[in-house]
Amino acid sequence: MARGIIVFGSPGSGTTTLGRAVAAQLGFAHFDLDDYLWRWDTEVPFTRSRPREERIAMLMGD
Incomplete structure (x- = not known):
C-alpha cells in the first residue's frame, strides 16, 4: 500500500x-505542486501557469 x-x-x-x-x-x-503548476521564468512569481500538456509530462516523469 x-x-x-x-x-x-x-x-x-x-x-x-x-x-x-x-x-x-x-x-x-x-513533490511540490507549485513546481508543476507555475512557470518560474517570470518576473513576478505565481503569474504564469504551465500548459496542461507540460504539467502532465512533468508528473509522468516523476
Missing part, C-alpha cells in the same frame, strides 16, 4: 518548507 502525506496551505504559509522537512525526516519523496 502506498503511503504519503499531503501538506496543503495558502501560498507563502510555509507548506513547502514543512513538506520538505517532513519528507526528509521520514525518507519520503517530496
Whole structure:
C-alpha cells in the first residue's frame, strides 16, 4: 500500500518548507505542486501557469 502525506496551505504559509522537512525526516519523496503548476521564468512569481500538456509530462516523469 502506498503511503504519503499531503501538506496543503495558502501560498507563502510555509507548506513547502514543512513538506520538505517532513519528507526528509521520514525518507519520503517530496513533490511540490507549485513546481508543476507555475512557470518560474517570470518576473513576478505565481503569474504564469504551465500548459496542461507540460504539467502532465512533468508528473509522468516523476
